[in-house]
Amino acid sequence: MAEQHPQPDERPRPKYGELAPPGWTWTPPADADRLDTSRTSPAASGAEESPVEHQAPPPHAYQAPPGGVLQQPRATSRWDLPLTVLLLVFGFFGLSYSIGILQAFPAYLQLLHSSQGLGDYTPEPVVGTIVTIGTITMAGLWAVSTGLSVWLLVRKRVAFYVPLITGVIAFIALIVFASLMVSTDPALLDVYGGFSPPPAPSTP
Template identity: 35%
Template sequence: MTHDEAARSNGAAGQDSPPPAQPIDERPRPRYGEYAPEGWSWQPPVDPKAVPDAATDGSPTVPPPGAPGALGAPAAPNAAPGAAVARPNDRLWTIALLVFGAFGAVYNILTLVQLPATALESAELSSEMLGVDAPTAFTPGPAVPAVIAVGVALQVLAWVGALLWSRARLRTGRLAWWIPVLAGVAAFIVVTIVGLLVFASDPAFLTSLSTAGV
């Protein structure tokens, strides 16, 4: 075999033999988010054209989580917090007590205004009921008109305050019947204190009441 034939045979043999294998890269491949900051995750962008329109394809619309009607979302309460609760009996009693309190306030005011003139008559009536000597005279002091004016003003304020407070509680559905009762007790205490102050304005009259046992 000549040199040229040996070279051709070697070349044909080289073409038929497989190429040498490449070295395998054993280094770890980088992953998504490997060098991203902590807490960050990559999200692929969403093509608006690729998302089917629920209004056009006829598929039912699923509300987002937390929306009214969403699966797992808390149901809305039947009534909002703080809504007025119907209390017909309480409303009826409150209105009736306020009307009664209005008449009571008028009566108390008339009683206070006439107190200097009726003080002696009241003392005589009480003395007759107890069987003791009645006082013979009553002279109101100079501070009596001012004391009576304060008592009248307190009567009006007590009723107006009860009216406004009761209306505010009725609008919010809370019990209000006890407010006119409380105002009536306060008005009675005012009348009692004013009466004692009017009687005490005449020391001789007060002394006669004490000695008579009234």
């Protein structure tokens, strides 16, 4: 049996728009021939990235703190540290001398009584309290001055004025405590206050 081959279609092909329904028309879009440039290839996008953005800064490069403000360390004078230490040492000797004055002040009042012929000096009970408070105050002033001076030196700030101001305050406090002890002796106040002349020394 012979193999049959399909017969070719000899019918004429329909022309453009021949089979469209009546009244239908087609208009090509205005941008049909325009290339779409909004899309970029991955190769082009990778080439546009700057390699500098992915590089780490060198180890020696200085990075500014957040906010862009560069904080410079405070510089102090070279003479501030030795001067502050010298004043603190001088203040320690002044503290020892002030405490010695307060402790010996009742004996000094007894000496004034003897030299002025006022008889024996009997200190009031409050004198011992004044001496104790004065001693604690002097030691506390020096301790506060030393601590504050060291704190300022660690923070690289000028500190020499702290022992100077503390020394002035300690001197004023010493005068106040001495005046309080003198005020407990009425006989001495009468003599030095001009209320009564000192008694004449007795003749042998």
